[in-house]
Amino acid sequence: MAFSTETAGEEAEEEALPGPAGAGGGGEVSSEEWQRWGTSSPLPTVVASVVRQLLEMESSAGEKMRFGGVGSKLKGDFKDVEDRKHRAVYQTLADSDQKLQYYSARQIGCRLLGSRGYLCQKCWLPMEDCMCSKLAPCNLWRGIRFWLYMHPKDFLRQNNTGKLLWQVFGIQAASLCLFGIQEHEDIMWDAFQRSGNLKPTLDKQTCGFLLGMRACRP
Ligand SMILES: [Zn+2]
Numbered sequence: 001m002a003f004s005t006e007t008a009g010e011e012a013e014e015e016a017l018p019g020p021a022g023a024g025g026g027g028e029v030s031s032e033e034w035q036r037w038g039t040s041s042p043l044p045t046v047v048a049s050v051v052r053q054l055l056e057m058e059s060s061a062g063e064k065m066r067f068g069g070v071g072s073k074l075k076g077d078f079k080d081v082e083d084r085k086h087r088a089v090y091q092t093l094a095d096s097d098q099k100l101q102y103y104s105a106r107q108i109g110c111r112l113l114g115s116r117g118y119l120c121q122k123c124w125l126p127m128e129d130c131m132c133s134k135l136a137p138c139n140l141w142r143g144i145r146f147w148l149y150m151h152p153k154d155f156l157r158q159n160n161t162g163k164l165l166w167q168v169f170g171i172q173a174a175s176l177c178l179f180g181i182q183e184h185e186d187i188m189w190d191a192f193q194r195s196g197n198l199k200p201t202l203d204k205q206t207c208g209f210l211l212g213m214r215a216c217r218p
Helices: 031-036 045-061 077-092 096-115 163-169 182-198 204-215
Strands: 016-020 066-070 073-075 146-150 174-178
Touching: 045 077, 045 096, 066 096, 073 077, 073 096, 077 096, 146 163, 146 182, 163 174, 174 182
Parallel strands: 146 174
Antiparallel strands: 016 066, 066 073
């Protein structure tokens, strides 16, 4: 899987938000706010760092961040300032792992700020289209647990269907792992290793496939 910094005009296939999305107002993202989006993990340090950088840039630019269009992208003059800055940071990163983590964190940080006050934190749909009241919670069969390995571009994406897993079964039964976010990756792969040790009947083919995905990381 190849990763690059994102440029305007990419991802034309993604859904477009109907009109301006939420603004970045409200300061830094707290752990509680982060977890309300569907994860039990602490706020990843690299995401917190990117959000802080965006807010600092906003403060020094004296211009309010605006998000909108495809994938909660930055809009206006601020977008160009931020784009130059993030490309400069990207160039200083030594290896592909660091570049991947920064890439993922930037995607997620923009989505977090751009979705504030616009998307429902449970169903990831615009608040006027919220479907939470239509979802019936359900228990998974005892001993079954899902992991959802999600690309950062799919985080807070309205047409993401994987989110239904934890919305229906709960975040302890269906856990979110965001690709490229080290804390999430560590939690998921550690859980797989523990499961492998404790449950020798674990489907080795599935495990091998997942481990293969990891080996294919850029
Ligand atoms: Zn909702």
